[in-house]
Amino acid sequence: MRARRTAVLAGLAACAIALTACSSDSDDGGDGGSTAGSGGGDTITIGIKYDQPGLGFKDGDKYSGFDVDVATYVAKDLGYDADQIEWKEAPSAQRETLLSTGQVDMIFATYSITDERKKTVSFAGPYFVAGQDLLVAEDDSDITGPESLNGKNLCSVSGSTSAQRIKDELASKVNLLEQPGYAECVTALSSGQVDAVTTDDIILAGLAAQPGNQGKVKVVGNPFSTERYGVGIPKDSDQCEAINTSLKKMFDDGSWDTFIKDNTEGTGYTPNADENPPALDDCA
Amino acid sequence: MSDFLSQFGELFASYDVLGAFWVNIQLTFWAGLIALVVGCVLALFRISPVPSLAWVGTAYVTVFRNTPLTIIMVFMTLGVWGQLKIQVSDDFPTNFFWLAVIGLAIYHAAFVCESIRSGVNTVPLGQAEAARAIGLSFLPAARMVILPQAFRGAIAPLGNTLIALIKNSTVAAAAGVATETSTLLKNMIEFNSSLIYAIFLTFAVGYVILVIPVGLLTTTLSRRLAVRR
Numbered sequence: 001m002r003a004r005r006t007a008v009l010a011g012l013a014a015c016a017i018a019l020t021a022c023s024s025d026s027d028d029g030g031d032g033g034s035t036a037g038s039g040g041g042d043t044i045t046i047g048i049k050y051d052q053p054g055l056g057f058k059d060g061d062k063y064s065g066f067d068v069d070v071a072t073y074v075a076k077d078l079g080y081d082a083d084q085i086e087w088k089e090a091p092s093a094q095r096e097t098l099l100s101t102g103q104v105d106m107i108f109a110t111y112s113i114t115d116e117r118k119k120t121v122s123f124a125g126p127y128f129v130a131g132q133d134l135l136v137a138e139d140d141s142d143i144t145g146p147e148s149l150n151g152k153n154l155c156s157v158s159g160s161t162s163a164q165r166i167k168d169e170l171a172s173k174v175n176l177l178e179q180p181g182y183a184e185c186v187t188a189l190s191s192g193q194v195d196a197v198t199t200d201d202i203i204l205a206g207l208a209a210q211p212g213n214q215g216k217v218k219v220v221g222n223p224f225s226t227e228r229y230g231v232g233i234p235k236d237s238d239q240c241e242a243i244n245t246s247l248k249k250m251f252d253d254g255s256w257d258t259f260i261k262d263n264t265e266g267t268g269y270t271p272n273a274d275e276n277p278p279a280l281d282d283c284a
Numbered sequence: 285m286s287d288f289l290s291q292f293g294e295l296f297a298s299y300d301v302l303g304a305f306w307v308n309i310q311l312t313f314w315a316g317l318i319a320l321v322v323g324c325v326l327a328l329f330r331i332s333p334v335p336s337l338a339w340v341g342t343a344y345v346t347v348f349r350n351t352p353l354t355i356i357m358v359f360m361t362l363g364v365w366g367q368l369k370i371q372v373s374d375d376f377p378t379n380f381f382w383l384a385v386i387g388l389a390i391y392h393a394a395f396v397c398e399s400i401r402s403g404v405n406t407v408p409l410g411q412a413e414a415a416r417a418i419g420l421s422f423l424p425a426a427r428m429v430i431l432p433q434a435f436r437g438a439i440a441p442l443g444n445t446l447i448a449l450i451k452n453s454t455v456a457a458a459a460g461v462a463t464e465t466s467t468l469l470k471n472m473i474e475f476n477s478s479l480i481y482a483i484f485l486t487f488a489v490g491y492v493i494l495v496i497p498v499g500l501l502t503t504t505l506s507r508r509l510a511v512r513r
Contacts, residue, residue, distance in 0.1 A: 093470055096477040119478035153376070158462055159470025175376035177361075178462035184362060191366040 044080045046071045047090030047098050047107035047232070051181060054206015054263045056109055063087050066202065067108040069259040070127050070250065074106070074231070077246035078239070092160070096120045099234050106239070107232030110203060112161065113281070123230035124243035124283065127250070129275035130200035131223025132162050135189065135208060138218050143196055145222035149174050152195040155185035162199040165225060182207055190216060200227050205269035214266055223272050230281075240283035251277040291482035295472065304468040305490055311381070311453040311464065315388035316446060322389065323396025324431075330397065331404055331430075333422060341397065349394040353387075357458040360387040365460075380460035387459055388452065395445045403438025404430060408513070436509040443502025447495050465490070 048067050049056035056067040068087075075085050090098055090109045098104045099121045110130070113123045136143045143149065150173045156163040158178035166176050177194055179185050185197040186207055197204065204219045231243050250256050256277055295301065329341030348356070360383040364370050372382040407430055415425035454466035461467070465487055472483045 093473040096473075096480060116475060117477050120480075158457055158467045159474050161474060163462075164471065164475070176462070177376070177380070177460050178457070178467065179361070179460060180358075180458050184358065187362050188366045191362075191369075193366045193369065 042080075043084045043086050044075055044078070044106070045086045045088050045104045046075065047088050047095065047104035047109055049091070049109045050089045051183070052110065052203055052206060053210045055203060057206075058087075058089075064263075065206065066128070066259050066263040067110065069263070070247075070256075071106065071108040073250050073255055073259075074108075074243055074246045077249065078242055095232060099232055102234065105233070106243070109232075110200060110227075111230055111232045112227040113230040117232075120235065122233050122235050122237055122240060122283075123281070124233060124240045125230040125247055125280060126228035126278045127231065127247050127256075128202065128229040129272060129278045130202045130227045130229060131272055131275075132165060132198060132225040132227070133201035133204055133223045134220040135186070135197040135204040135217050136195065136220060137189065137192075138216055140195070140218075143220060145220060146170060146224050149196065153177060153193065155179055155188050155194040155197045156199055157182060157185070160199065161227070166198060186213060186217065196220075201269070202264070202271065205264040205267050208267040208269070209264050219267065219269055221269075226272075226275060228278065244280050244283060247280060288482065291479045292486065295476065295479060295482055295486060298476075299468060299472060301468065301486060301490070304463060304465045305494070307381075307461065307464040308450070308453045308456075309494070311385060311388060311456050311461070312446075312450050314385045315392060315453070316449055318385065318389035319392040319396050319445075319449070322393035323400060326393060326397035327400035327404065328426060330401055331426070345394045345397055347394075348391055349398070351391070353391050353452055353455050354458050356391050357384065357387045357455050360384065361458075361460045377461075377463070380462075381456075384456035384459035384461045388449065388456070392445060392449050392452070395448070396442065399438050399441035399445055400431075400434060402441055403434035403436070406437035406511075407433045433511050436506075436511050439502055439506035439509060443498060443506070446502070447498055450494055450498065451491060 048063065048065075048071065050058040052065065052067075055065040057063070057065045072082055072085065076082070088098070088104050090104065090107050092109075095107050095109060095111060096117065099107060108127075111117075111123075113126055117123075134143060134145070134149075143152065146169070149170060153175045154166060155177045156166060156179075158180060163176065163178055166174065177185075177188065179188070182197065182199065182203065185194070188194045189197050190213075197207075201219055201221070201223050207213060208217050208219055231247075233239050233243070260271060326341045326344055329337040330345070332338055332341075361380065365379070365383060371379055372386075373379040411429055411433065412425060415429040420428065454464060456464050457466045469483065469487055473480065476483065
């Protein structure tokens with residue numbers, strides 16, 4: 001009996017230690033957030049997508065994509081080298097929470113600037129203006145834009161702005177399949193069961209640039225919306241001006257063009273020239 | 285406080301919350317029904333004296349109980365519909381609804397089978413021996429003696445399986461059902477991110493409301509119907 005009680009106590013102690021370890025961990029995170037302004041030897045936590053090739057993609061311990069390149073560039077200007085960046089996954093539904101609880105300092109994750117989101121977070125940028133477009137099979141010449149979609153099967157990601165726009169504007173004419181991710185949509189596209197995948201053009205270009213998809217799919221290149229990708233920062237952040245200065249520099253010194261070109265290589269994709277590189281918003 | 289309550293009003297006004305829960309209830313109902321039938325047959329296989337049938341039952345349970353539900357659901361769309369091009373219905377949303385029902389049923393049939401088998405284990409061996417002694421062969425013995433008692437002993441585990449099924453019905457999103465609750469949740473966060481707490485509470489409370497009566501009902505039933513020995 002005595003031995004068992006000791007064992008239980010030891011177990012409880014172990015739990016307590018584990019819990020304290022956890023809480024001190026999150027304290028560190030908070031410190032990182034508050035000292036983000038001063039830069040120097042500290043680290044910065046940046047939220048990106050892990051599952052969008054060409055934008056934010058995690059492969060083993062390597063991170064690649066346009067968002068990652070822009071984030072690295074901006075972080076450098078804020079005083080953080082590439083090895084001082086801690087990447088953190090920022091799935092669409094968690095972006096506001098990650099920012100407002102201080103778990104990340106900035107988010108570069110195809111994060112469109114909207115008034116609704118501005119109620120809880122702030123934005124710097126935009127650093128890219130995407131538009132909803134269509135990804136079709138390489139040999140498909142019938143689909144040229146939203147007006148040629150009658151009776152076609154479409155795929156998009158459930159709960160996304162792109163899916164909602166299709167439902168609002170084309171619902172009676174097309175069949176929309178909603179999937180958890182874009183990879184599933186491309187699989188359905190290559191099996192021929194859906195005729196087009198729809199979301200922001202740069203996301204589609206990133207998918208088309210994947211080695212497995214090259215030469216099999218193409219971006220139509222007729223964007224029918226504007227999504228202004230901003231840098232998500234916490235509501236009370238003082239970083240907006242500094243980020244905008246860095247973005248301006250990135251547009252001017254040609255890095256922006258290089259990042260786009262590197263990440264969409266082989267797809268013939270060019271961003272909507274009327275909108276890009278975008279004019280920066282004023283910091284609130 | 286009234287400000288917070290008005291957030292719920294805003295959500296219910298702009299989204300069909302009840303409709304989404306209704307889709308999950310329908311998914312649960314049909315999948316539960318099919319899973320109950322398939323699970324019964326599997327349980328019969330597993331307790332049958334025919335080794336090959338017993339083997340089939342065991343193999344089914346082992347395979348599907350150990351396969352993640354999401355994988356089954358993704359397979360239903362990308363495998364069955366995408367690659368094998370099998371269509372259950374010509375209407376697009378109906379097609380994915382039934383593919384999701386089948387996926388859920390396949391998975392939960394394994395759990396139903398095991399619940400019923402646990403009920404069979406509550407029936408004393410003497411009952412089976414007595415049934416045999418009066419000349420009943422396997423099927424009549426199972427139908428008239430074993431299974432009626434087994435079901436009464438299996439109500440609680442069957443209830444647990446049903447509760448799991450209610451919550452698992454949200455995985456139908458992976459099979460392309462876009463009108464159910466987890467998709468609506470994502471949609472709300474995409475377009476109304478400032479109401480995140482109200483959104484979360486809506487669905488948490490919604491599922492509590494769905495699940496608690498099932499729990500209470502099965503507990504009461506299993507107590508009332510238990511075979512007193």
